[in-house]
Amino acid sequence: MATMTAAEKKAQAKAEYDAFLAVCPSRKLLDRISDKWVTLILAALGSGPRCAGEPQPMRYSELARLLAGVSQKMLTQTLRALERDGLVARTAVPTVPVTVSYELTELGLSLFQLVRGIKGWAENHMDDVLAHRTTYDDAPA
16 A cells, blocks of 8 residues: 655545535535524624624523524524534533533634624625615516
């Protein structure tokens, strides 16, 4: 069996993680990070109401209040998935009741930078999108 150089190993790994390939595992990761609750949780942990521009830990109840419409079940499932993927760290302090907080990991911070841009784009261009939808819907078929 021939040995590979570091460059060859890197090239092989890159080829295996081509999201255009049907068997690429990165497709599941793309599904995860494109979920609306993932996007909003990452945005909240990175720039929530008390963060003053700097990512800070947030308690579960703070996240639940900030994310209008999220169910307890969905918030819990999403936070667990983000923790499993290494994007969020969970810290439990043994108080009565237990105090649990969540914060972005380094990996999560790197994704937050992208999510913040997408969230901003959506907020800034919503009027344009709505206008295009109206034009499209009003056009004859």
